[in-house]
Amino acid sequence: QVQLVQSGSEVKKSGASVKVSCKASGYGFRDYYIHWVRQAPGQGLEWMGRIDPTNGGTRYAQKFQGRVTLTRDTSINSAYMEINSLKFDDTAFYFCARGRQQVWLYWGQGTLVTVSS
Amino acid sequence: QSVLTQPPSASGTPGQRVTISCSGSSSNIGGNAVNWYQQLPGTAPKLLIYSNDQRPAGVPDRFSGSKSGSSGSLAISGLRSEDEADYYCLAWDDSLNAWVFGGGTKLTV
Numbered sequence: 001q002v003q004l005v006q007s008g009s010e011v012k013k014s015g016a017s018v019k020v021s022c023k024a025s026g027y028g029f030r031d032y033y034i035h036w037v038r039q040a041p042g043q044g045l046e047w048m049g050r051i052d053p054t055n056g057g058t059r060y061a062q063k064f065q066g067r068v069t070l071t072r073d074t075s076i077n078s079a080y081m082e083i084n085s086l087k088f089d090d091t092a093f094y095f096c097a098r099g100r101q102q103v104w105l106y107w108g109q110g111t112l113v114t115v116s117s
Numbered sequence: 118q119s120v121l122t123q124p125p126s127a128s129g130t131p132g133q134r135v136t137i138s139c140s141g142s143s144s145n146i147g148g149n150a151v152n153w154y155q156q157l158p159g160t161a162p163k164l165l166i167y168s169n170d171q172r173p174a175g176v177p178d179r180f181s182g183s184k185s186g187s188s189g190s191l192a193i194s195g196l197r198s199e200d201e202a203d204y205y206c207l208a209w210d211d212s213l214n215a216w217v218f219g220g221g222t223k224l225t226v
Contacts, residue, residue: 044219047217050216061213062213062215102150104152
């Protein structure tokens with residue numbers, strides 16, 4: 001069955017970087033985009049960007065351009081989301097989702113990133 | 118401030134029908150499809166409706182979606198206690214070249 005399994009919770013200091021992984025199984029990894037969505041505590045959903053596993057092509061929401069990097073490793077069917085220069089308001093759950101056009105049917109379980117002083 | 122506007126809350130009693138709206142513009146819903154997600158506390162979002170009115174396999178037909186102009190709607194009929202959740206709309210925005218979510222609607226049953 002299709003699964004997206006994300007890496008565990010992280011606690012980072014302000015100014016540091018964090019890299020979250022999303023390991024896919026049960027389908028052709030190159031056949032679907034991987035989207036990244038974040039949700040601050042008690043807040044709504046926010047699209048960050050997506051990567052095309054076939055060629056590594058990326059698209060970012062303007063807010064995250066330059067501070068977020070999406071990558072993938074097709075040899076192990078994994079996608080990664082790295083945020084640099086962490087700020088306190090980057091504290092959030094980060095989700096990966098498998099997407100093809102309008103259909104984002106499968107999601108990872110979410111990874112909590114906490115930014116502390 | 119979200120690009121797509123949803124009411125922050127909605128409510129209903131078991132068995133009732135409720136509707137949640139999602140208002141956008143010509144650059145998003147007006148020219149593209151609207152999609153709907155349900156999020157229960159502490160869980161990942163679940164796709165309920167895609168391409169305005171299509172249900173993925175396994176989603177009960179109590180859930181239906183529609184679109185008119187630059188607005189989309191999610192209707193839930195035969196309301197159940199387990200429908201109590203947050204609901205989000207999602208659409209592609211041609212001006213922002215980005216996917217945009219609505220601010221979310223908390224449904225109380």
